[in-house]
Amino acid sequence: MEQALREEKALLLSGNQAAAYGAYLSRVQVIAAYPITPQTTIIETLADIMTKADWKHKFINVESEHSAMACCIGASMGGVRAYTATSAQGLALMHELLHWASGARLPIVLVNVNRAMAPGWSIWSDQNDSLSQRDTGWIQLYCESPQEVLDTVIQGFMVAEKVNVPVMVVEDAFILSHTSEVVELPDQAVIDRMLPPRAPAFRLDMEQPAAFGGLLGPEYYQEVRAKLHKAMEEAGRVLVNVDALWQKNFGRSYGIVEPYRCEDADLVLVTSGAISSTSKIVIDQLRRQGRKIGRLKIKLFRPFPFQEIQRLLGDVPKVAIIDRNCSYGHHGIFFQEIKSALYGSKKGDRPKLYGYILGLGGRDVTINTLRQVIDLTSERDEPDPETIWVK
Amino acid sequence: MALTTFTPKPNFDLLKVEDVSSPGHLACPGCGIMPAYRTALQVLGKNTIIVAPACCFAVVDGPFPYSAAGVPFMHCAFETAAASAAGVRAALEVLGRDDTNVVAWAGDGGTFDIGLQALSASAERNEDMIYVCYDNEAYMNTGIQRSSATPRMAWTTTTPQQAPKIEYKKDLGGIMAAHRIPYFATASLAHPEDMMAKFRKAKELRGFRMIHYFCPCPTGWKTDARYMVKLDRLAVQTKVFPLYEVFGGRRYVLNVASEGLPVSEYLKIQGRFSHLQPEDIKLIQQEVNDNYEELLAKVDHSNRQRSNDT
Structure with missing residues (x-):
């Protein structure tokens, strides 16, 4: 690693800097962005490193996140690779245009730093901002380390441009965005082979003038949306291939879900984002005590990995699902999703599902928090009808 | 005061142009959108991309899979x-x-309303585009609701006759001039040669350019389709919509001197003003006069600045 650092093949990067380097290595052509804590260091880093870019590009400092996404949509319609980053209120402001980007089938990549929604003002981590955008037709990928953020941004463009669906790469506020670790930089020449310049299936073309996004009557609309749904399903398969290629070229991969010591587990903890790393330590501790406990990290949230969930959780007696989010009046959002995935399972004995909401507004999720979740699950033969809020 | 005066003599050069747009659009009879679009594209040519938000034009251009634009057309939010x-x-x-x-x-x-923030930002960044606002003075696509471009005392479905709009129309020219954009101009369907000249100037310049086009809407203004051009001519002649340009946000040029017809000539052929009392018309006349005086003062100031410079 020291050698890699000396040769600048690896750098000490925060999640946000990694998000910027990922965009740089993807040779993005148009960046339109608006500052919001805790995303700011992504665009600051990009503004700096893009000055070294030897390809034509443009960085637009817009006046809102809404315009950031509008610019990305315009640029992507023009046929170039567009990128932006935001967080919380900014993502919510973009909401209308998130629908537009996916509806127009534009392969934009956006990094969202998970931050709690106001009021009261909070700049700290939780997932309600990105999960509120669940149904906008964006691929959603939750990361657990700066290295994964960097790799996933590039993978994101590879997937997006293959299926013409935009990609949202998600990282936890501060826990990832502002925490540095040594990140290996994939070789640019290899990336260039994996991710060649964008060759759009359609664009605003003077030689072939056409109207895009006009009035679409009831006789067409549904079929157009069905195509988006199909492309979304395809995206999962494409990501698996891209990730395999990553393994081949760089010796690391992530999977669309990542099981950890799940083989003989009678209790599996389901996590996403940075909590996934913490949970590994807990699992190791409990395994040393002889307890059969595993962990399943969900990286790909949209399209939802039904088959993997069914395969990996279908035979487990107890599943404890951690949600750093809440769908008020329902349950945690991952809880709902996993429940729906298992309900359709062919396996007769569905596991018992235990839902836990914790860590909202950036409250620390420590090893003790996770052990509490596991103990609460082990103690109860039957899950509570209501989700448990863990302090 | 040096004013360029419009001389109404036929200019057959106007006919020696190639059309880019095609027939078959969906505009209401008497709508000013397509005549202006056609004129603009005759000047701008095929090497043009249109970006249009939700508005009448988004419908007028045609539903999928049709388009009358003749150039790439991007609908946007x-x-x-x-x-x-x-x-x-x-x-x-x-x-x-x-x-x-x-x-x-x-x-x-x-x-004037929902897009003003993005407009201001693009103008401030001096983005290289021509922004055309076709101003029919209300939300016509949704069925004639008040906008901040609706003139005082006008009827709309959300400002009914018994409670007409009492606020001023927003001064778009003033707002854009304050952004010091390279070029701002107003345009009228009754003055196609002036409109073409302005699109030509806009085409030759770089940076943020805006054409504010007064777009007659017989449907929304409750008048006859045959008055399309007449409405625009009267708007200029009565000083309701003077034709002028602003260069760099400071240098004002008046293109067509108003003939000073009373505003009643313009108001009386539109149903949206049919409820007006003589005192309302007096109030409108006063506002129109004041606006025009202010414009002349800016033109005069620009002229004096220029003669000082030389």
């Missing part, structure tokens, strides 16, 4: 014309297509 067009321009710049005209074409709702 209501409040994003200027931002979307900036994105398109960025793509063209990256691809080395600097010669293409990027034209945002939006209604008054998308310009």
Whole structure:
């Protein structure tokens, strides 16, 4: 690693800097962005490193996140690779245009730093901002380390441009965005082979003038949306291939879900984002005590990995699902999703599902928090009808 | 005071142009959108991309799979014309297509109201585009609701006759001039040679250029389709909508001197003003006179600045 650092093949990067380097290595052509804590260091880093870019590009400092996404949509319609980053209120402001980007089938990549929604003002981590955008037709990928953020941004463009669906790469506020670790930089020449310049299936073309996004009557609309749904399903398969290629070229991969010591587990903890790393330590501790406990990290949230969930959780007696989010009046959002995935399972004995909401507004999720979740699950033969809020 | 005076003599050169747009659009009879669009594209040519938000034009151009535009046409969200067009321009710049005209074409709702933030930002960044606002003075596509471009005392479905709009029309020219954009001009259907000249100037300049076009809407203004051109002519003649240009946000030029017809001539052929009392008309006349005086003062100031410079 020291050698890699000396040769600048690896750098000490925060999640946000990694998000910027990922965009740089993807040779993005148009960046339109608006500052919001805790995303700011992504665009600051990009503004700096893009000055070294030897390809034509443009960085637009817009006046809102809404315009950031509008610019990305315009640029992507023009046929170039567009990128932006935001967080919380900014993502919510973009909401209308998130629908537009996916509806127009534009392969934009956006990094969202998970931050709690106001009021009261909070700049700290939780997932309600990105999960509120669940149904906008964006691929959603939750990361657990700066290295994964960097790799996933590039993978994101590879997937997006293959299926013409935009990609949202998600990282936890501060826990990832502002925490540095040594990140290996994939070789640019290899990336260039994996991710060649964008060759759009359609664009605003003077030689072939056409109207895009006009009035679409009831006789067409549904079929157009069905195509988006199909492309979304395809995206999962494409990501698996891209990730395999990553393994081949760089010796690391992530999977669309990542099981950890799940083989003989009678209790599996389901996590996403940075909590996934913490949970590994807990699992190791409990395994040393002889307890059969595993962990399943969900990286790909949209399209939802039904088959993997069914395969990996279908035979487990107890599943404890951690949600750093809440769908008020329902349950945690991952809880709902996993429940729906298992309900359709062919396996007769569905596991018992235990839902836990914790860590909202950036409250620390420590090893003790996770052990509490596991103990609460082990103690109860039957899950509570209501989700448990863990302090 | 040096004024350029309009001389109404036939200019057959206007006919020696190639049409880019095609027939078959969906505009109401007497709508001013397509005549202006056709004129603009005759000047701008085929190397043009249109970006249009939700507005009448988005419907008028035709539903999928039809388009009357004749050039690439990007529909965009209501409040994003200027931002979307900036994105398109960025793509063209990256691809080395600097010669293409990027034209945002939006209604008054998308310009004066919901799109003003993005518009102001693109103007401030001096984005390289031509922004055309076709101003029919209300939300016509949704069925004639008040916008901040609706004139005082006008009827709309949300400002009924018993409670007409009492607020002023927003001064778009003033707002844009304050952004010091390279070019701002007003345009009228009754003066096609002036309109063409302005699109030509806009085409030759770089940076943020805006054409504010007074777009007659017989449907929304409750008048006869045959008055399309007449409405625009009267708007100029009565000083309701003077034809002028602003260069760099400071230098004002008046293109057509008003003939000073009373505003009643313009108001009386429109149902949206049929409820007006003589005192209302007096009030409107006063406002129109004041606005025109202010404009002349700016023109005069510009002229004096110029003679001082030389």
